[in-house]
Amino acid sequence: MAYIIKEFSLTPVESGNLDLTFTPSPDYDDSYAFVNGIEIIPMPDIYNSAVVVGFTDQMLDLTNSSLQTMFRLNVGGQFIPASNDSGLTRTWYDDTPYLFGAAVGVTDQANTTIKYPTPNVPKSIAPLDVYSTARTMGPDPKVNANYNLTWVFYVDANFTYVVRFHFCEFQLSRSNQRPFNIYINNQTAQNGADVISWTGSKGVPFYKDYSIMVSDQIGDDQLWVALHPTVELKPEYYDAILNGLEIFKLNDQNGNLAGPNPVPSVLKLEAEAKKEFSSSGSSKSTIIGGIAGGAAGLAVAAIISIFVLRKKRGLSGSKSGSHNWLPLYGNSHTSASKSTISGKSNASSHLSSLAQGLCRHFSLPEIKHATKNFDESNVIGVGGFGKVYKGIIDQGTKVAIKRSNPSSEQGVNEFQTEIEMLSKLRHKHLVSLIGFCEEDGEMALVYDYMANGTLREHIYKGNKPTSSLSWKQRLEISLNPNLSKEQVSLADWALHCQKKGIIEDIIDPHIKAEIKPECLKKFAETAEKCLSDHGIHRPSMGDVLWNLEFALQLQDNPNGGKLVSESKENDTYGINRQMLSIEEEFVK
Numbered sequence: 001m002a003y004i005i006k007e008f009s010l011t012p013v014e015s016g017n018l019d020l021t022f023t024p025s026p027d028y029d030d031s032y033a034f035v036n037g038i039e040i041i042p043m044p045d046i047y048n049s050a051v052v053v054g055f056t057d058q059m060l061d062l063t064n065s066s067l068q069t070m071f072r073l074n075v076g077g078q079f080i081p082a083s084n085d086s087g088l089t090r091t092w093y094d095d096t097p098y099l100f101g102a103a104v105g106v107t108d109q110a111n112t113t114i115k116y117p118t119p120n121v122p123k124s125i126a127p128l129d130v131y132s133t134a135r136t137m138g139p140d141p142k143v144n145a146n147y148n149l150t151w152v153f154y155v156d157a158n159f160t161y162v163v164r165f166h167f168c169e170f171q172l173s174r175s176n177q178r179p180f181n182i183y184i185n186n187q188t189a190q191n192g193a194d195v196i197s198w199t200g201s202k203g204v205p206f207y208k209d210y211s212i213m214v215s216d217q218i219g220d221d222q223l224w225v226a227l228h229p230t231v232e233l234k235p236e237y238y239d240a241i242l243n244g245l246e247i248f249k250l251n252d253q254n255g256n257l258a259g260p261n262p263v264p265s266v267l268k269l270e271a272e273a274k275k276e277f278s279s280s281g282s283s284k285s286t287i288i289g290g291i292a293g294g295a296a297g298l299a300v301a302a303i304i305s306i307f308v309l310r311k312k313r314g315l316s317g318s319k320s321g322s323h324n325w326l327p328l329y330g331n332s333h334t335s336a337s338k339s340t341i342s343g344k345s346n347a348s349s350h351l352s353s354l355a356q357g358l359c360r361h362f363s364l365p366e367i368k369h370a371t372k373n374f375d376e377s378n379v380i381g382v383g384g385f386g387k388v389y390k391g392i393i394d395q396g397t398k399v400a401i402k403r404s405n406p407s408s409e410q411g412v413n414e415f416q417t418e419i420e421m422l423s424k425l426r427h428k429h430l431v432s433l434i435g436f437c438e439e440d441g442e443m444a445l446v447y448d449y450m451a452n453g454t455l456r457e458h459i460y461k462g463n464k465p466t467s468s469l470s471w472k473q474r475l476e477i478s479l480n481p482n483l484s485k486e487q488v489s490l491a492d493w494a495l496h497c498q499k500k501g502i503i504e505d506i507i508d509p510h511i512k513a514e515i516k517p518e519c520l521k522k523f524a525e526t527a528e529k530c531l532s533d534h535g536i537h538r539p540s541m542g543d544v545l546w547n548l549e550f551a552l553q554l555q556d557n558p559n560g561g562k563l564v565s566e567s568k569e570n571d572t573y574g575i576n577r578q579m580l581s582i583e584e585e586f587v588k
Contacts, residue, residue: 003036005091007069008257009047009248041088044124047248050162050209053189060211062162067248068257070161071153073098075242076107077133086127095135095245100150100224102542105137110170112203121205130244131168131205137229141238148183148226149240155223156259157216159249163225166207166244169195172237173202179233180240183226184212192230195241205243211250223247359419360435360446366393367437367444371401385414390449398451399434404443415443471511475523475552498528519555522547 010018018040022033047067052058073095074080080092096104110132117123137144155161163184172178175197182190189210198206214223227240251257370391371378381388386405393399404415415438422433422445437444497506503524507515526547532538539547 007090009043009067009069011064011066039089043088044122046122046124047162047209050211051189053184053187053210053212060160060162062209062250065250066255066257067162067250069246070155070249071098071245071247073151073245074130074133075166075244076135077129077243080127080129084127084129086123086125088124092127092130092244095151098151098153100152101147102545103137103143103147103149104542105135105149106139108134108136108171110134110168110203112170114168114170115201115204116168118204121207125207126166126205126244130166132170134168134170134241134243136171136241137227137239141229144229144238144240145231148228149242150224150226151245153223153225153247154221155214155247156249157214157221159252159257159259160211160213161223162248162250163189163210163212163223164207164244164246164248165210165242166205166246167195167198167241168203168205168243169199169241170203171241172196174236176233177236178239178241179230179235181228181230182210183224183228184210185214185222185224186226187212192233193240207244359422359433362393362435362437362444362446364437364439364442367391367401367403367442367446370399371403374403385445391446393446398449400431400447400449402445402447415445418445471507471515471519472552472555474511475519475548475555495528495531498524516555516558518558519551522551522554526551 020038022035024031024033047062047065049059049061049063052060069090072090072092074092075095077092077094079094082089082091085092114128114131116128116131117125135149137147137149165182169178173196175194177196179192179194181188182193189212190208195206196202198208212223214221225245227242229235229238229240231238249257368374370393371389374387374389378389378391379387380390380400383402386403389401389403391399391401415436419433419436431450432448434446434448436446497503503520504512507520526539526544529537529539530544
């Protein structure tokens with residue numbers, strides 16, 4: 001990360017003085033404390049009480065607690081920068097990275113006027129954009145009845161969390177058309193939630209707070225939020241809706257908010273890197289830009305602390321810190337160069353602020369320095385785009401640099417698309433895009449360097465046995481997102497064997513006997529579809545996940561395939577319906 005933002009909502013300082021102290025950790029030699037920017041913003045009363053999950057008749061008083069913002073999401077909508085917030089310079093992020101499983105529902109945009117603000121929902125609660133978009137479960141009632149629309153968040157254990165749900169029903173107009181249940185960590189927070197019943201009419205925003213304790217037990221470093229239709233009420237639509245979601249950590253009895261230190265990013269800022277920042281944008285953007293520049297000079301990660309004061313409260317001290325930071329989206333502060341390629345405009349000038357904010361813009365001298373002027377001895381691979389070089393950036397960080405071949409079929413559009421797509425994909429099972437360079441006719445992409453090679457090389461080359469990875473383990477490694485980063489999976493397939501009907505010949509001999517034929521057939525079919533020459537014939541990532549989970553189910557229960565009738569063997573929706581049921585069982 002180029003910088004980390006921490007946001008706290010504090011009880012009022014009645015003395016008129018706010019003392020902030022940064023102390024070096026006593027656990028490390030030669031450590032020091034620093035901060036690059038602090039913002040103190042007066043804040044209205046927007047945190048009062050929250051329903052205690054599991055005790056619907058009890059309310060948790062929030063007026064004497066300090067809160068740390070952990071997550072703030074514009075559900076079903078796009079990134080909202082601080083400059084577009086409703087007066088408190090908050091940042092709202094896309095909810096997509098937190099969705100669980102392939103059943104992610106659909107997004108919707110309001111086609112009616114939103115009545116906002118209201119006496120019950122003042123403008124300070126959230127920007128209008130949050131209530132103008134939503135995520136729902138989709139149009140198929142049979143599918144919706146068999147899965148939960150779920151988000152997963154990593155949090156610090158041994159703290160109480162407040163989860164704020166933002167709702168605005170802009171499609172329906174009557175009660176009991178779309179009632180749904182709200183679950184937090186597999187506990188019922190709200191049964192039969194009905195937005196129209198709460199608001200009284202269509203297009204009126206509403207928010208509701210719930211609190212839950214996350215104890216220090218195995219697997220309890222996660223907070224799950226799930227929605228499911230209230231089937232027993234026999235609603236008109238089996239569906240659920242959510243417009244926005246915020247999660248706050250409350251201080252403990254000692255006033256403490258501290259959690260474990262974050263794991264540092266492998267990407268460090270180079271001390272000699274150019275520090276070009278745009279002069280446009282809001283005052284907050286300017287502050288962030290200056291902070292990133294200061295961090296580059298120190299070659300360390302910078303930190304912004306945002307302290308938000310709340311009025312009408314008693315004083316309560318707090319110590320701040322957490323291992324969870326918000327994902328970095330948008331707000332790029334790097335100026336793009338103005339060179340052209342083949343008479344076309346600069347690709348970086350067309351990149352969205354989202355993509356530019358998620359990856360770094362390298363200058364051509366930096367790329368040449370990293371690769372020793374594209375020395376042939378540093379070539380580690382060749383592909384359709386061009387040669388791939390091993391390089392060194394930031395005084396020691398190894399990277400893989402993919403340089404465009406002028407005669408390559410891939411041009412500016414493909415270059416731009418790859419940056420746009422990979423900038424949004426941040427997953428421990430995927431090689432991360434660090435940045436790009438587009439200057440003086442050169443196009444290059446900078447990735448993390450895989451020092452240990454690919455999974456293919458480990459399985460098919462060398463003398464080390466691979467019997468430690470069973471077939472079931474390999475299937476589990478294939479969108480299980482909770483495995484450690486060392487267990488990286490890179491798909492590889494032998495289409496030639498599939499066409500010849502000898503698919504079993506590509507299986508590792510150490511595990512060949514343990515694979516169920518039904519499971520292998522489903523796995524092979526899925527991979528073959530993924531390798532179709534035309535994109536329109538390839539399955540979506542959701543379909544891939546369903547089929548992999550189905551293959552895993554067939555491995556455990558070969559007769560499970562009989563649940564799908566022969567007439568619907570090739571019916572994607574039929575498979576999806578079964579897999580929705582399977583996923584629900586997995587969640588349970």
